Amino acid sequence: MNPQDKIPTSKVARATQFVKAGVKVGGNYIKHYSKKILDPSLSKEELHKDNATDVYETLSNLKGSALKVAQMMSMDKNLLPRAYTDKFAMAQYSAPPLSSPLVIKTFRQYFGKSPAEMFDKFELKAENAASIGQVHLAYKNGKKLAVKIQYPGVAESISSDLKMARPLAVQLLSLNDAEIDRYFKEVEERLLEESNYDLELKRSVEITEACAHIPHLFFPKYYPEFSSNRILTMDWIEGMHLKEFLETNPSQGIRNQIGQALWDFYDYQMHTLRKVHADPHPGNFLMTADGRLGVLDFGCIKVIPDDYYQNYFALMNPDTLNDEEKIQKIFWELDFLLKEDSPKEQALFADIFKQMIRLLGRPFDSHSFDFGASGYVDEIYQFLDFISKMPELKNGNSARGSQHGLYVNRTYFGLYTLLNDLKANIRTTKPDWVTPQHLKGELV
Amino acid sequence: MDNSNLTSMTKDKIKQAYIEHILDKGTQPESVYAFSKKLKIKEAAFYEEYTSFPQIESEIWKGFFLDTITTAQDEEVYGEYSVREKVLAFFYTWVEVLKQNRSFILKSYEGFQKPVYMKRNIQLTDFKVAFYDYINELVLEARETKEIEQRPLPQITQRYPDLFWGKTLFILDFWINDTSKAFEKTDTMIEKSVNTAFDLLGRSPLDSLFDLGKFLFHNRRI
Numbered sequence: 001m002n003p004q005d006k007i008p009t010s011k012v013a014r015a016t017q018f019v020k021a022g023v024k025v026g027g028n029y030i031k032h033y034s035k036k037i038l039d040p041s042l043s044k045e046e047l048h049k050d051n052a053t054d055v056y057e058t059l060s061n062l063k064g065s066a067l068k069v070a071q072m073m074s075m076d077k078n079l080l081p082r083a084y085t086d087k088f089a090m091a092q093y094s095a096p097p098l099s100s101p102l103v104i105k106t107f108r109q110y111f112g113k114s115p116a117e118m119f120d121k122f123e124l125k126a127e128n129a130a131s132i133g134q135v136h137l138a139y140k141n142g143k144k145l146a147v148k149i150q151y152p153g154v155a156e157s158i159s160s161d162l163k164m165a166r167p168l169a170v171q172l173l174s175l176n177d178a179e180i181d182r183y184f185k186e187v188e189e190r191l192l193e194e195s196n197y198d199l200e201l202k203r204s205v206e207i208t209e210a211c212a213h214i215p216h217l218f219f220p221k222y223y224p225e226f227s228s229n230r231i232l233t234m235d236w237i238e239g240m241h242l243k244e245f246l247e248t249n250p251s252q253g254i255r256n257q258i259g260q261a262l263w264d265f266y267d268y269q270m271h272t273l274r275k276v277h278a279d280p281h282p283g284n285f286l287m288t289a290d291g292r293l294g295v296l297d298f299g300c301i302k303v304i305p306d307d308y309y310q311n312y313f314a315l316m317n318p319d320t321l322n323d324e325e326k327i328q329k330i331f332w333e334l335d336f337l338l339k340e341d342s343p344k345e346q347a348l349f350a351d352i353f354k355q356m357i358r359l360l361g362r363p364f365d366s367h368s369f370d371f372g373a374s375g376y377v378d379e380i381y382q383f384l385d386f387i388s389k390m391p392e393l394k395n396g397n398s399a400r401g402s403q404h405g406l407y408v409n410r411t412y413f414g415l416y417t418l419l420n421d422l423k424a425n426i427r428t429t430k431p432d433w434v435t436p437q438h439l440k441g442e443l444v
Numbered sequence: 445m446d447n448s449n450l451t452s453m454t455k456d457k458i459k460q461a462y463i464e465h466i467l468d469k470g471t472q473p474e475s476v477y478a479f480s481k482k483l484k485i486k487e488a489a490f491y492e493e494y495t496s497f498p499q500i501e502s503e504i505w506k507g508f509f510l511d512t513i514t515t516a517q518d519e520e521v522y523g524e525y526s527v528r529e530k531v532l533a534f535f536y537t538w539v540e541v542l543k544q545n546r547s548f549i550l551k552s553y554e555g556f557q558k559p560v561y562m563k564r565n566i567q568l569t570d571f572k573v574a575f576y577d578y579i580n581e582l583v584l585e586a587r588e589t590k591e592i593e594q595r596p597l598p599q600i601t602q603r604y605p606d607l608f609w610g611k612t613l614f615i616l617d618f619w620i621n622d623t624s625k626a627f628e629k630t631d632t633m634i635e636k637s638v639n640t641a642f643d644l645l646g647r648s649p650l651d652s653l654f655d656l657g658k659f660l661f662h663n664r665r666i
Contacts, residue, residue: 101533102635104519105540109626116520124521152628152635 097134098151100124106149110228118226119145132195137236144236146220148197152230155195159188186403190278194299197232203275204234204298210273216261216292239286239294242421248289252425257291259371259424265295266415271431274309278302278407280414282421302407307333312408315357318365318436327354334402352387359383360412363428365436372423377416454485455493459507462500466551472497498566501552506570508545512538513578527586528642531608534578535634538612539619539627553620561613572609579608592645596654604645611637 098106103124107115115122119138126134126149133150193199201222208219218237226233240248250258262285269276277284279300286294304312311330314320320327328350331337336353337346359380363369371377419426432440461483465473473479476497480487494500516522516530516537525533542549557563583604586592595601615637619630 099532099635099639100521100525100529101536102631104521104533105536105631108540114519152631153624156624156628 097126098149102152103136103149106152106230110231115147119147122147138233140226145223145226146234146236147226148232148234150195150197150230155192182403186406190300190302190407193301196229197227198229200299201227201232203301207269207273207275207277207298207301208295211265211268214261214264214268216257217265218292218294220294220296237286237294237296239288239292242282242285242287242418245287246421250287250289250291252423254289254291255422255424256426258287258293259419259422259426261293262415262418262422262424263426263428265293266411267429270304270309271313271434274304274306276302276304276408276411278411280411280418282418285418300407302404302411304408305404308402308404308408312405313431313434316361316364316430317434318358318361321354321358334405336401352390356383356387363416364430364434365439367427367439368425369428370425371416371419372425377420380413380416454489458483458485458490458493459500459503462497463504463548467547470551472555498555501555501567502570504548504552505568506574508538508541509571509574509578512541515541527582527589527591528638530582531642532634532638535612535615535638536631539615539630539634542616542619543627550620553616560617561610568613575609575612576605579605583608586645590647591642593647593651595651596658607641611641 104114107113107118111118115124115136115138119140121139123137125136127137127146128135132154133148136147136149138145138147201224204219204222205224208222211217211219220235220237223233239245266276266280277295277298277300279297284295284297286296288294311334314326314330320330328337331350331353337349341349362376363371461479462473465479473482476490477487480490483490494503512534516533519533522530522533552567553560556565556567583592587594592604615630615634618633619627622630624630
C-alpha cells in the first residue's frame, strides 16, 4: 500500500548515508558559528574544509555507482560538477516517491484530466525513480508507454542546490574560483534545460528523427499530446542495461555491432547536428540480444558552438599536432593558454595539452580502433589523474579551457568508457577534414 | 418545499453579494442595514439567515470544504486509497479549490487573528466542525487499517484530529505566503508534512520500545 515500502533497501541505505552527511554538515555549521562567537575573525575556510571531508567520506561509504562517482571525482575535475549535482539531486529527491494523489494532481494541473481518463491503464505506483522525476507505466491503444513525471519544485531548487555544492566543489576538487564560476554557470544552464520537459520533448523528437537512418539504433517514440512542462510520455522500450547485457556473454560480433551504432550515433550528432546527447552513462542505453541499441533521455543536450567545434576537432586531427603555428593559435583561442602565463609556463602547458590531445585523439588516428584490448581507457584515467595533481594546474587562479569543453569532454569520456566496457572493435569514422593525411592515402 | 427553496435562495444571494462586495471594495460592508438595502431585502430577512458578516464567511469556508470533499471523492481511485493517500488527496484538492478563490481568501485572511493555528477565528467555525467530523472518520478508518497506531494513553489518541486541524491551518498559512510558480512549494509541503505525520502516527520504534518496557516492568514485578 505504502509507496515507501517499495523503495529498495539499497536506496534507503543510500538516503541514510546522505542524511548522515547532512547531519554532520549541519553540525559543522553549529561548530563554526559557536566558535565564531568567541573569535569573530574566524574565516569560513575551516568550515568548508570540514564539510568537504564529511561529504567525501559519505560518498566513499556508498557502494556501486555512487562510489564510482567518488572515484571519478578525484580523476577528472571536469566530470565532477555534474556527477556532484546528480548526487545532490538524488540526496534531495531519493526520499519517498510521489504519492498517488500528487501524481493525479499534477495531471489535472497540466491536462485538466486524471491519468485514468487519459490512458487505458495507468500504474499509480512508480516503476522507477530518476534524479529529478519518476517513471510510471501506462497503456494506450495496446501500446506500452513510459510516463515521466517531474518532482514539483525541482526547477526552482537547481540554483540554490548548486550554491550549496559550490563550497564543497572548491574544497573537494581544488578548483579555483574562476573555474568554478565558469563551470557552474554551464552546469546550471544544462540542469535548467533538463528540468524543462517541453524542451526535452522538442529535442527528443528532433534528434531521434534526424538519427533514424543510423543502423542498429532505435528510439522510443514521443507523444506530445500526452506531454507537458512536467510530464513526458514516450514508448516503453525493451532491452537490457549494459551490465545485464554483458552477463549474457554476447558474441564479439554483436558487441562490435552495438559499439559501432554507438560511435555512429555520436559521430552524426557531433559533426552533422552539432547537438549532442551529453549524458552517455550506462543507464541511458538499452541493448538487445540481436545487437541493437536503444537510446533514452534527451534531457541533457549540449549545443556545440561553431568556433568551438572548429577548434576542438582540428585538435582531434593528428596532423594538426605537427603544425606548431596552428596548434598555438588554437590553444590561445580555446583558453588553454592565457595571457598571464610566463613563457616557461606556456611551454609546460602546451606540452601537457599536446600529450592529452595525442591520447584522446588516438581513435581518430586509424580506420578502426579496438576499445577492448588496449587498456586505452585506463590510460586516459591515469593521465587525467596525473594532471589533476599537477600543482601548476591546481593552484592556478584562472580558468583554463573553454566551458564548452565540460560537456564535450564528458561526452567523449562517457562514450569511450562505454565502448571499453563493451570491448568493441569498431570503425572510427570521422569527417574528411578531421582525417589525417596518412589515412586518406590508403583506401579501405 | 417552496418556502425552503426560497430561504436557501436568499441565503445564496446574500453569500454571493457578500463575496462580490469583498472582492470589489476590499472591505466588509459598512453595516447590515446598508448591505440589505443594496440587496433590496429587509434587514430582518438578513438576520433570518445570518447573524453577522463573519458568520457568512464561516459559511463560505465551509462551502470550500464541502466542494473539496465532493471533488476528491469523485476521483475514481479515491475508494482504493489508503488513509494517508485520502488525506493527501484532500489537501491537494483543497488548495485547488482555494486557488480558484484566492482573492477572496486573501481578503478574508486579513481579518484573521494570527498566528492562525494558535488563535480561534470565528470565520472558520463551521469549517472546523465539518472538518472534525471528516477527520474523525478517517482516523477510525486508519486505526482499522493499522496506519495509525493505537497509543496506550487515550489522551494522545484523542488529540489526533486536533493535530490534523493544526496542519490544515499551517498549510493555509503556507499557501497564502507561497510565491512559487503554481504554488508548487505548497504541494511539496503537503507531501512531506502529511507523510511525516503518518510516519509518526504509525507504528514506530517508540511503540516497540514502550512495549518492551512494559513487558520488562511487568516481569520484574512478578
